[in-house]
Amino acid sequence: MANREPVKRGAERQRPADKPVADTSAAHAHKGAAKHRVDFVAEFKSWIRHHKSTARQSLQRLWLTPLPSFMTLAVLAIALALPGLMFVGLKNINHLSGEWKGDPRISLYLQKTLPAEEAERFSQKMLLRTDLAAVELVTKEQGLHEFQRISGFSDVLEFLDKNPLPAVVVVQPLDNQKASLSALQQALNELPEVEDAVLDMVWVERLSSFVRLANRVVLVLGALLALSVLLVVGNTIRLSIESRKDEIQVAKLVGATDSWVKRPFIYTGFWFGLIGAVIAWLFVEISLLLISTPVGQLVSLYQTDFELQRLGFIDSLSLIGVGVLLGLFGARLAVGRHLREIEPQ
């Protein structure tokens, strides 16, 4: 087709003969241009009009077959709500671990025999070190007080005649590199006042690797469920194309372009994606409402001021956006495969 004359193609694309057609003769050049502009505007308007009416009709068509449409929507909503819920769970875990993450600390348990003034002096000395960002002294009394408060063993402790707890100096290193952290821990451990230097990292490390694993699992499951959304939409659109075969053939015979024929099916995919995602959003929010009370009770046992994270505005929009995109893409897949095969006989 490389030898096609461009003039021919141009003529081919003109509006029907009785519509105003651009006059391209040199004598009427500017008039021709004006007409052409009007034509373009009219064409654009009719394009918009067709989009609007197609969008409306595709939506109406969903309600013509309420049961199948509802079943498809329910499947889509569940397939979208599951990753949505997992995502919220992840968000909460991230939020929770964020409170602990902070910077690694080293707890220096001082010799039990060290007098309080010596402990005070030692913490002053630590403050002078250039490799520490912060130093906090927890005296024996403070330690005991805190232990009583948190553990609930206050009654038991009253039976002890001597405070069994050492004074602790909690330091926050400047350099958070793993190697330098353990070197620092070694060095601090050597100090005569220090009985034991403990790096509070294991717990943080475990939590963060657990979060990484959970992230990965959610990603994989989310991808699988997204794929199932694609397949469900694709299959539904395929059936819809099949049932409108006659209409497609007639439309093609009277001059419908491929995109004109495709449009209603793409919009059907759009509506499935949008409505499915909105229902999924409702599922997620209702589930969160249902579990928020027990979660609150559980959390209150740990005395943290943790608040259950919901989807929020941005994530809600993302959920709906993902639903719409999957719907459109699923429809496009089905349309691309099946519409070309339907030609007038």
Add this chain to the structure above:
Amino acid sequence: MIKFDNVSKRYPEGHDALRDVSFSLNRGEMAFLTGHSGAGKSTLLKLIMLMERASRGQVSIAGQDLAQFSRDDIPYHRRRIGVVFQNHQLLFDRSVFENVALPLHISGYDEEDIGKRVRAALDKVGLLHKEKLNPITLSTGEQQRIGIARAIVHKPQVLLADEPTGNLDPALSEEIMRLFMEFNLHGTTVLIATHDLALVSRMPYRTLTLDQGRLING
């Protein structure tokens, strides 16, 4: 308007539907295309509609060689042709009005314009009062006239008909033919494939006769 130059069509199964067919139809001319069933009438119409492509030779419409048209050009080509089928191909999920309006929606006319043109077309075939009905409730003759209204609603340059009177009794057939003659009087080029030789012989028009894919008279 319609020009065939040594056109042959061989289907993939090896069947030769048309062999070396040459003829031309002037702008505003009306002609019949006759022959036994299987003589190649439908294939000839399909080549004009670009539902099939010629294996050899050249088909041109309004001076344009159809072989030059890519897949994307086909819809625009079809918009200047009106087609009437024996099985009328109406859609029973919508009203008579919507059936006739389909080509106009596809070509992007605005609503107001569509209303006027559809009613004008329905008026021409005498079914203006049935625009709101579902075509399934109409008689065969009426359905055929709806099919004709749909074929002429966008005022095509060329009107093709494939056995338009196939299921109709002689009186109705005459009526349909009179409609075609009327459109022809308004300047439309008309080509009607039919095996109703008795009807053809009563009409003062040129007749192209196909026999086993060859044009033996025309």
